[in-house]
Amino acid sequence: MKIEGLHHVAIIASDYARSKRFYAEVLGLPIVAEAYREVRDSWKLDLALPDGSQVELFSFPSPPPRVSRPEACGLRHLALRVADIDAAIAHLQAHGVACEPVRVDEYTGKRFAFFADPDGLPLELYEV
Structure with a gap:
C-alpha cells in the first residue's frame, strides 16, 4: 500500500451555521460543495485546503x-x-x-x- 496524502478530515458540528461561518469566513476555507441529506437530516459542507485536501463539516441531530x-x-x-x-x-x-x-x-x-x-x-x- 502506498499512501499518497491526506484526502479529508471530517468534523461533526453541534451548531452547523456557527461552524460553517468559522471554517469558511474566519479560517477562510473556500466552499467546494454543500448539500442537505434529507434521509439523515444532515448538512455536509466540503471546504478546500490549499494542498487539495478538504475539511468535511457535518451536522447531525443531537450528536453525542x-x-x-x-x-x-x-x-x-x-x-x-x-x-x-x-x-x-x-x-x-x-x-x-x-x-x-x-x-x-x-x-x-x-x-x-x-x-x-x-x-x-x-x-x-x-x-x-
Whole structure:
C-alpha cells in the first residue's frame, strides 16, 4: 500500500451555521460543495485546503459529546500550516478566537499555537 496524502478530515458540528461561518469566513476555507441529506437530516459542507485536501463539516441531530482535549486518547488535533503565525493569530483574535501562547517545537524549532473551533475541537497553527 502506498499512501499518497491526506484526502479529508471530517468534523461533526453541534451548531452547523456557527461552524460553517468559522471554517469558511474566519479560517477562510473556500466552499467546494454543500448539500442537505434529507434521509439523515444532515448538512455536509466540503471546504478546500490549499494542498487539495478538504475539511468535511457535518451536522447531525443531537450528536453525542466527545472528549476533545489535545491529550485525550484518539485524534489529538488538526494542524494547519501557516507562513506567518503572528499574522494568523492576529486574524483569529480579531474574530474573537482565543489562541494559546506561541510555543516552539523542540525538535524542529518551528513555532506553533493551539486554538479551538466553535465546538472546542483542538486546532493548531504551525508556522513553516
